[in-house]
Amino acid sequence: MAAEQTAIRRIMVALDASESSLSALHNAVDLAARLGAQLIGLYVEDINLLRLAQLPIAHEVSAFSQTLRRLDGLDLERQFRDDAARVHRAILNICAERNVPCRFEVFRGLVAAELLAAAAQADLMVVGKIGRSYSGTKRIGSITRMIVSRRTGLTLILQSGALLTILPVVLLYDGSPQARKSLAVAAHLARAPQGRLTVFVVADNRQDARRFETEVLEYLQVYELGAEFRLLVRDALAGIAQRIRLESAGPVVIPCGAQEQEGEQLCALISEISNPVLLVR
Template sequence: MKSILIAMDESKSAKSALSIGVALARICGAKVKGLYVEDIMRLLEWQPAELISAGMGFSSAIPETKPTVEQVEVEKGFIAEANRLEKNFKETCKKFAVNHTFLTKRGRVHEIIKEITKTVDMTVIGRRGKTYPETSKEPGPVTDNLLRQTTRPVLVVPEDAKVNNKILIAYDGSQNAQRALSIGAAFAKLLNFDVRVVSVANDIDSAQKPLDEANEFLTPYELNATYVVDFGAAMPWKAIIDQIKIFDPGLVVIGAFGENRLVELIFGSTTKQVIMEATCPVLLCR
């Protein structure tokens, strides 16, 4: 791993993401890109009345608009926030002696982040941004959209994330899970972490087959690995969360989202539920 993107704002989870992302970059010898996106939607909330009138057809002329007072204040806020974030980012990177660069872009936040992910090996992002209610356990919309759209691994970091030397990998044999197993093994080897692989299915035979695959795959890595079969659970995510509580990992690695959105709507998303419940970073792979 040679490059890591850290998406930044002033939320608690983004601050945790910065610390963990930079520490990981030092271990990997990777360069870090810090990214702050000026959310254009905050400016569009304050469209001049004349422009809105023209857009609705009440006026045929397109006015020569000037920024509203609110838009000027938003612009000032962008500059101040970017300066604070850049200062904190550079101080953190220098502390860990990590090669780094800081970027400020303007646009729709999830679209800008998605484009920058194409230039790095992995993205680190907080579970939810500062504009999303802290009382909610769900990942924010920017994080959710990024997980669905990027093909790069994404490390989702909760507020006050705890880390230790244990990795939990959920494996079901799917393509996304195969990528998760491969990346999880590489991290475990690099960091010298203990590994637990959990396989969840409706019956023991269906759960055991993926576990045997995982065992064969991980054997050459010579890791301290254990394997757990969990079957009969009504919802796979419940079994994974149970293993998180039992094993108490410092990192969870899973495949990001299944292909069936209808099933996800009816039964709930394993990806989202694990992100909501985990108190450690969750690495998601597609």
């Protein structure tokens, strides 16, 4: 199998001033510095929230005091401006420290639609896993869920506090064309100093699993990179998630097709693990 190159020159990170998205920003800057890529920060003012604020019955509940108050459109506009300014300062400061070229853009519209449209110009999109959530949930947020289901290309989903530098890198390999692209990406991530790669070979039978293992070994010889293999024959989703949790807290590279049904399955898997997840579609 010939070695494929996956060039990443533009990294777009979706930001909303939440802890999860600011954690994603730090990881995106680290990755941009490593790859020599440009960073694009994107903040979207939610048009649905602004429309909701125009309704006389619209109220909000404070996450901390549990008090009910009128949802005010002017206050919401001010909050958008303050959040965007805070995020902009964070990008400028962090990128200056790492000497990463960057730019910052603000849009107004449907959040998922605006992010998907802007991400079409990026080689890699980085998003936080849960966005603005005070409930303590670790499950995937609604905007990220839509991006996972619909975006093509490389998409990195990060939970707050997750680090791309933790090893080993885990790859799910099923022999598909997307899996071969995923192998190139995973090999690149694992080529860090003292890098390690663990490959979960996913197959319907043991014969296919061994064939896929041979494909990966032949590819990795080009990079002089070794790997450990785990053969998963007809493993259910819950079983794969459990194996990942036991194996590593490092990044998990997952090939995926274009079907929205598969996107829902990916969302379920991402919800079950705390690892950084890099989707290759």
